[in-house]
Amino acid sequence: MAFGENYTLKENVLRVIWGVVAPIFFNFSPRLFYGWRNWLLRIFGAKIGTGIKIYPSARIMFPWLLEVGDNTTISWDVKVYNLGYSKIGNNTMISQYSHLCGGTHDFRSPDFKLLRTGFTIGNNVWIAADAFIGPGVTVNDRAVVGARAVVMKDVEAGTIVAGNPAQQVRRL
Numbered sequence: 001m002a003f004g005e006n007y008t009l010k011e012n013v014l015r016v017i018w019g020v021v022a023p024i025f026f027n028f029s030p031r032l033f034y035g036w037r038n039w040l041l042r043i044f045g046a047k048i049g050t051g052i053k054i055y056p057s058a059r060i061m062f063p064w065l066l067e068v069g070d071n072t073t074i075s076w077d078v079k080v081y082n083l084g085y086s087k088i089g090n091n092t093m094i095s096q097y098s099h100l101c102g103g104t105h106d107f108r109s110p111d112f113k114l115l116r117t118g119f120t121i122g123n124n125v126w127i128a129a130d131a132f133i134g135p136g137v138t139v140n141d142r143a144v145v146g147a148r149a150v151v152m153k154d155v156e157a158g159t160i161v162a163g164n165p166a167q168q169v170r171r172l
Contacts (some may be wrong), residue, residue, distance in 0.1 A: 006114040014064060018044055022060075029056050041066070049090065065102075069123065084118030089141070092121055097130040104135040122157070142172060 007015065021040070029036050037056065038048045045064030051071040060066060060080045069090035074080065076096040083103030088094065102118040117136035121127065125139050128147040139145060139155040146162030146169070155161050160169045 006116070011062075011064075014044065015062070018063065026060075027056050031056060061102075065118070082118060083114070084116035086118040086120070088121040089123035089125065091123055092125045092127075094121070094127045095129040095131070095147075098127050098133070099131075100127075100133045101135050144172070 026037055026040055034053045037054050038052050041048050041054070041060065041063045047067040049068055049070035049072065052068055053073040055074065055076050055078070057076050058074045058078045058080065061082050065082050065085050066080065067087045068074070069088065069092070071090060072088055072092045072094075074088070074094045078094050078096065079099040080086070081099065081101045081103060086100070086102045094100065100119055100121070102116070104115050104117065106113040106115055115135065119133055119136065120138040121133070122139055122141035122143065124142045125144070127133065127139070127145045128149070130148045131145045132150045133139060133145070134150070134152040137151055137154055139151065140157035142158045143155045144160040145151055145155065145166065146160065148164070149162050149166040150164040151161060151166040155166070156168070158172045160172065161167060162169050
């Protein structure tokens with residue numbers, strides 16, 4: 001498999017530039033420099049709302065495929081593996097060590113084809129610590145994903161899910 005065959009030439013160039021810029025200017029910025037990191041993400045094509053707090057240890061794979069609504073927090077050591085277009089809504093909390101996974105491979109294909117699925121996190125959502133949100137998943141508005149939950153299917157609005165695999169615990 002050739003380098004970057006799943007990406008356009010433009011994306012490959014952006015990947016290289018982001019790979020150099022992010023560790024120096026994003027990850028080593030002081031914690032309270034949210035505006036700086038938001039600006040940097042916007043420069044790389046992210047759609048970033050107002051009042052956004054993204055911590056310096058967050059890892060964002062492709063800023064140009066990310067949209068984040070207003071008043072949202074992406075906390076310590078969150079992995080935003082957004083291989084496809086991914087959206088996080090307004091007033092949402094992504095807690096520390098969570099992993100938002102927007103890609104997988106087709107294990108049935110002979111070449112293990114990359115699937116760039118993205119993910120969607122709604123408004124007023126809480127993704128608790130160390131949760132995993134799987135490829136192509138939508139977590140709808142006002143949902144809560146419990147700590148260390150593994151979410152592999154869509155989460156209904158106004159529900160709490162927990163466990164591995166995540167199951168509905170109750171409605172809000």
